[in-house]
Amino acid sequence: MANLARRRLLVSAVFTSSLLLLSACGGDGGDSSPAVNQNSEQPPGAGNSAPPAPPGQTTNAYAYENTRFAFANGCYSLQADGLYVSEPTGGQYGVTANASDAARFTMRPTELGSYLMMSDFSREDTQVGQFELLGISDPAGEFLDTGGHFIGELSYLVSGLGDTVNLVLDPILPLGGILRQLGESLDFAGGQLGNVDVLPRLAAVDRPNDLAVWKLNKHEGTDQYTMTSAVTGLLLGTSQEGLTLTSPSLRNASNTFTFTEAEGCTEYPEAGLNLEVADNRGPAIYLKEVDRFKGIKGIDNDDIFGYVDTHSHISAYEFIGGRINYGAPFHKFGVTHALENCEVAHGPWGTTGFLELVTSGTGPHDTQGWPTFNDWPRYNSLQHHQSYYRWLERAHYSGMKILVNHLVHNEVLCGINPQKQNDCDPMEAILLQIQRMYEMQNYIDAQHGGPGEGWFQIVTSPAQAREVIGEGKMAVVLGIEMSKVMRCGEFMGVPECTAQDIVERLDQLYQLGVRNMFPVHKFDNAFGGHLPDLSSGVGIGAVLYGGNLLETGHLVEFEECPEGTEYVGDETDQNADMQAFGILDQLLFQIDYLGDRFPETPEELKALDPRQGTGHLCNRRGLTDLGDFLIQELVRRKMMIETDHISRKAAARILDITEKLGYPVINSHGGWGGTEALRDRIAAQGGITASFGGVRENWVDRLVQDGNRPRPDDQKVGPFGGAGFASDVNGIAQLANNPGSAEDEVRLYPFTSVDGRVIFHKQKTGDREFGLYDGRGVAHYGLYPDQIADMMLHSDRPKELIDDAVNQLFTSAEAYLRMWERIENAPL
Template sequence: MAVQWGWTRRTRGLGLSALAVCLLAVGCSDASELESEPESTATSGVDIYEFANGCYSLADADSGNGVGAADDAWAVGASDETPFRMQATALGSYLLYGPGGRMIAADGDDAVAATDEPGPLADWEVTAHDETLSFSNVETGKALALEGDELVQAEDDAGSWELDEASGCDDFPDIDPGTEGEPLTGDVDEPVRGFLDAHTHYSAFRFFGGKFHCGRPWSPYGVTVALKDCENHADGEVGAIAESMFSKGSFDDSHAQDGWPTFGGWPGPDSLTHEGTYWRWIERAWRGGLRVSVNHLVDNRALCELYPVVDVDECNDMASIRQQAVDMADLQDYIDAQSGGPGKGFFRLVTSPEEARKVIAEGKLAVVLGIEVSEVLDCGLSDGEPQCDAAQVDEGLDELHELGVRSVFPVHKFDNALGGTTYDPGVSGLIVNAGNQYVTGEWWAPEPCEPGAIPDNEVMSPQGTLTAFVDPLRDVFGDRIDPITQSNPPTYPPGPHCNPRGLTALGRRTIEGLADRGMIVETDHLSTAARSEALEILEARGYSGLITSHGWGDPEAQSRLVKLGGVVSPYASTLPGFVGSWRRAKAEAPEEFLFGIGFGTDTNGIGNQPRPRQDNENDPVEYPYTTFDGGTTMNQQVSGERTYDVNIDGVAHYGLFPDWIEDMRSLGGDEIVDDLAQGAEAYLQMWERAEAAAE
């Protein structure tokens, strides 16, 4: 009989990296709270990680008889020994994927059955015992054993098994990066060459309690689970309306929903509620030249609490980022598992420039953790009163550092206890302003800018305009928006508008605290006044550890930032817009610092991705092409049944950013690609200066 289940979060032990994160910061009181990793291979003759994605037969070690299919069950001594693809689900755990996608799975109390649905019941943790193996089911905790000739589960009597190399295995469904060759390695003492994505969101599937975003960068059970259609995105469901609102600026209740394998509905440059960073797409970006990526742990309490399918208890920003840090360690472990063991994968979390240089010299991707939330350190506002104090700021910064976070936004979308925000303009600003009212109890209070002042974007008055959006917003958020609609929306004076909120005393303490710890200050999203005050503090210290990572700064602040040795990483928008930002940054770059430029993709961050270049009939990207370093051939990427072309699809998913950079040659020539290839080195030098200043 087939076994049925829905996918749930794994409940067995955390991976090696996740264990470290948990012990450091998430609150595990001792290691006994976590189940242990598989027995160390140092004391056995079998490497439990080497089986990853290989083809093997399974045999009873005592009799030598192999396992084969027996109707809807499995038995030893069957007429045909079954070859299994050992599909890694985590370090030391596997699906035994047989012909036709049939897998060995726990079924009922002690039974074992065949299933074609990957999930915890088909997931087996392997332990080595000298020259033999035992298999423990991830869901039931019981061991794979024999009763006569039939496979069963047993509490105590673990079977003794062997895996022998075989042939003829079915391939487990997955996505190929579409590349040939290997990324180049180097000398750790030499400058690195490669691209910098200074702003992305691999962990945003946790957004709004995990109920808003459709898809994940990985699932233990593969692409068919990670990138499947989502029930709450069906026509008329809240996810469909949210997709239309955030992606199209309309309030339709339907959109194309199909993910794997057709990908007719998503991913796409304008599909903002769907996954864009599946791990194979990240792999393609790395193979295409990406060497440093800053993953910002992200959430938004206001939108989370307003979203009607989320329990408001799941919506604390800091609790979410702690979980996301564990998620990123789990992703690293998963990629390691696909690659043959701990440390072997391309995706490496780093906490220092020294670690990053080592990783890149090995030809891998250095991933830095950042944080972008509106109530960082739990420093929100309530009716004008700060919800944190100086001790909480100090303790919170220590926690972030221990968690592995090295890049911090003091302010995001809302005013908080640290300072003011740069306003969102237009209709999006109206919605964000409503969120500000929800979390702080106050609407934004813009003032007309003084002559010569740099505005914080012009804001729509909620009075008289909010009412036009109440009914559509209620379709998404239900009666949770009533506290906003029942408030007294203000009318604003004519623009241009400036946010009168600069840095608070707590905000100044935060900037000083980040510099004291050698951490990187993210200046985007600060109000113009707060940004200028932050720069004054850093200028007084001569501190280089700062960045504008995705275009939410201002020209005057950028000029001051680069003089300190900070890094410019414009938003990855249209090619003409990005090329213009590169030219401005290069023109004012000081000679004493290496010039290299990054880009901020904001993928998964409710930010549009680059669309196709409008004039791409002139000098289009021609496939295949060779990466800037000559090490890799980039073919058209195929995901399931969909073939992508940056000339037609734009940056539909994260793996197409190398193609976007290749397209830049049409506007910026080799010069812009060379400067992008210095982005990773410029970032590491900035980080090294920050750490040196903190010593």
């Protein structure tokens, strides 16, 4: 090992500058687009055909035909200078002059313009699957971590490639001979270190990794491409002896490839959509296209058919420092990496995943994800990702036209997260999640053939949203829900930011596409008081009361609720029981923030609640002067304002300000918005109110209630007000746990979408079929289509009430856009 270390130092010293240049030359010269994952298991009867196209799109859209993006998920053979890359023998790909002996590659994008070249995938030998990919081997495990990311020394890797590298460099870098000699000098008894082969080589590798990623560049004016190793920057080439890697400065016929469409490729492993588009017109985009809405007075030609999820947390896998919510909505190497095994975060059998133990209440769990998913995801498994992008796509097919993703963070909780890997600074945490959302968009674009071609598109205006939806895609809105918004906390009543800070940080977020914001979340901050006064749940008000002490240094001060915000009769906050012990609240009990000064149990903390025996009291803190300033700045930028989690006094003040301007606001997730009177007032000003997606009768009642709140005439869609729902997925809150039986399942599947154009079967990811009645409920986002169908089929409410609920849900996308347009048209 000492000799190996010395040789590494020698090679590194000689070649650092030249290899940096090689890597730079190997860039794709185009998009700086991130990486991550896609493809599909087919619904019954679909065979090995391509996955169904997103609504209104064709698979591998042809806007980028004959470009480096157009090969996405296709089957191709490749040849250069008359030689084809042939199937591997003895772990090595070769070359052949015979086209019939050419290897057939599934070209799986890792990002825009970059691909894994897969010639086979088998599940016979191992539980998680065996890949056969064109790449560079890592025989001694020197260059890659367990996730397949390159962590080695670039110069050592290239020199170790030995005779597979054809580096006769041009005059400015005459180092080819020296490099070859040093590569060969790493022979160590025939390339062995003990009994381990240490020499990397072009090979068939068995797992996706950075050394198997190839960047394509089109040779202008031709249908030929170079293939550049994403790590080394070297060009793949052919010779009579086999495959080579060559300096990019030496491009010629031997390393310029032509791709020929082939048949019989193995599909890249992926979560299934498990649906059939039964109507050749594709799923409906407009209300006028759906039978149940035809002939209804007041529906215009461009009114959108579909629903909105007003409150989700797709990017929460990076929140409070990361490694809390295991899994990801995408991964450059696919579902086998995005949802693999949570042991890396939760420990063996989940025994160190204390948040999962606390929030699910189910004890240790089987950590294996893909392909068996023995234990997770489940409706109440709150520390496992539930919004993988293919699951979202399935919901899109059922009519989800708008998804609002709230970037989420809590600095206090991040600080005590022992596994954190991300910056706890509030702005840095949000900027990272924004980056991840654009990476996700680009990744999905890559799967569908080029920039802007995917079904997942981040939008920044209602006009852009209508355009995206009109193209059959889903409009994604970025919002922010966090306790210390823009670093604007307060301690002992002293703000931690200035008006100038607010302007600069708001400008930055706006430029990055954020259009929605909660001024307050969970704790008091520089903008106002929070909402600690839910009426049900085990001491939830006391939980937030204690948490506020930790964040701000002071207790919450209570007073009688302001006129117009008090409870009426037996009214209670919707969803409070379901939301009472979310992740933030549970943590306050599980971690000893303040030593002996912090109560150890909910009961002890509840005893400190000053509201005991006094009825419903409200936070005395309303909107501060900086809070007033923030609202004015949000209005000036025409951004959407969320009124959940804020004190009733502050919410009433926001409504006073915005009412005079004809400027709607939003209550996006039910009971966290205060009282029914406040929610009615939001609707009356043209705003949106939404409740959590529930179960059967409960969901029917909420949709009917929210959809029929009083609204201005110009906010109506025909006779309907429109009521979306809040998933709060990954937020972290339980999703719905459906009742049901085997008979219910037989009765439900297969089912047809509300527009009558898509047939859904049970969703399958890996080996696991997910239904609603197996004890897992809405285990992941891809089961919301099933949940809607279950509500329609199994609810015991009268048919006219169910019909009203469905109409409210599927006019909610239009209602949301009209609300956003009202904001844009509001006079300053």
